[in-house]
Amino acid sequence: MRKPVMPALLNSALILSLLLTGCAHSSGSATPTGPSGQLPIGGVTTPAPGNNTDPGEANPSAEAPKPGEAGGQTSTEGTAEPTEPPDPTEPAESNEPQTPARTMPNPVRGLHLSGWYAGSPDLVWPLLDWAWEAGINTIVLDLKAEDGYLSWESDIPLAQEIGANMRKIADLKAFVEEAHDRGFWVAGRIVVMNDQWLYKGRPEWAIPGFDGGAYSFMDPANENVWKYNIDVAKEAIAAGVDEIQFDYIRYSEHLREGYNGHDTTAEQRTKPINDFLRYAMTELKPLGVVVGADVFGLTTSVAEGDDMEIGQDYRQIAEIVDYIAPMVYPSHYAPYTYGLENPNANPYETVYNSMKKALERTEGLPIEKHRPWIQDFSLGGISYGPAEVMAQVQALKDLGIESFMLWDPSNKYTREVSFR
Numbered sequence: 001m002r003k004p005v006m007p008a009l010l011n012s013a014l015i016l017s018l019l020l021t022g023c024a025h026s027s028g029s030a031t032p033t034g035p036s037g038q039l040p041i042g043g044v045t046t047p048a049p050g051n052n053t054d055p056g057e058a059n060p061s062a063e064a065p066k067p068g069e070a071g072g073q074t075s076t077e078g079t080a081e082p083t084e085p086p087d088p089t090e091p092a093e094s095n096e097p098q099t100p101a102r103t104m105p106n107p108v109r110g111l112h113l114s115g116w117y118a119g120s121p122d123l124v125w126p127l128l129d130w131a132w133e134a135g136i137n138t139i140v141l142d143l144k145a146e147d148g149y150l151s152w153e154s155d156i157p158l159a160q161e162i163g164a165n166m167r168k169i170a171d172l173k174a175f176v177e178e179a180h181d182r183g184f185w186v187a188g189r190i191v192v193m194n195d196q197w198l199y200k201g202r203p204e205w206a207i208p209g210f211d212g213g214a215y216s217f218m219d220p221a222n223e224n225v226w227k228y229n230i231d232v233a234k235e236a237i238a239a240g241v242d243e244i245q246f247d248y249i250r251y252s253e254h255l256r257e258g259y260n261g262h263d264t265t266a267e268q269r270t271k272p273i274n275d276f277l278r279y280a281m282t283e284l285k286p287l288g289v290v291v292g293a294d295v296f297g298l299t300t301s302v303a304e305g306d307d308m309e310i311g312q313d314y315r316q317i318a319e320i321v322d323y324i325a326p327m328v329y330p331s332h333y334a335p336y337t338y339g340l341e342n343p344n345a346n347p348y349e350t351v352y353n354s355m356k357k358a359l360e361r362t363e364g365l366p367i368e369k370h371r372p373w374i375q376d377f378s379l380g381g382i383s384y385g386p387a388e389v390m391a392q393v394q395a396l397k398d399l400g401i402e403s404f405m406l407w408d409p410s411n412k413y414t415r416e417v418s419f420r
Contacts, residue, residue, distance in 0.1 A: 115151030
């Protein structure tokens, strides 16, 4: 094991990583993003507004419809705007699960599935046939992805009004039932704060200064934003989804004064993020589901109390939700992080050091709280195949971490591996 980098050098690398990190989801790009749009050094891309096609799309639309335009799923029905903002301290209406709770696999071995790919039977079922044989037992399905679209025709009035519906999956309930029949645990991923359709439809709920395109952030402190995303989660749970995984639960790394600029403190930034997650737990746990949160991989390694100016504190979040999912993709770390000249070329060492830091800062919490995202894509001149994927899995095992999730934006995945 290589020696860790000196603290000053590590801090410099982390700062450089944030400064150069972008958060747009670009289809067909050579730069794949992970959850939360975490982009690697030297790979910043900013797609033009409307260029929101998901990787793996079988029959993408030529252009994303705007709210109010034909095809934008506009409704004249009322909105979901609450007359009174929700109180995260108030209990849910019922403490009895409304749907039978299924048993989560232990360990969880998952893969990400885009809405477009899930909605293409000729692609998704052969992929999942392989996945099951390889030992994958969990699907992390995009319910609301970086493009702000819902992956099915939602009945939520606000989603209809702002044009957020996109029929990527013809029948969400039928898809989930088929996945269950095949033995899979189905997690639903919801991108929360980056939402171009909500940004356009409810600009008063947003952080000002974005262009309203694919990278536009809502205000994490706005409780109307919380409610909309919880409504999305509840509709998916009613369709049979077993778990809700929240992504983009953060501020943009592009600083905005009054929100996460230098005029704010770490406590001011982490409080809305933590309050949202507490509210989500209050609303969703009585429905019998598991609740998790995706965070930047670097949050495991920064100094205690450092929220990276995005409002994410690794231990605080881990204490709230059922599990925390750091994105420890080796390609996303700056040179000389953990003393590694090229972390991308050292998948074992990068993942080992990152998650070792995670365990150190969450001492006293169950190890099952950690369910990292690992890399199954090639980037930055380093080709990833079976050896690189399994090196990351081995690094986790050597730390006692058995659960993980694979990220490949193309949904192709390395087939010459077995996780059994």
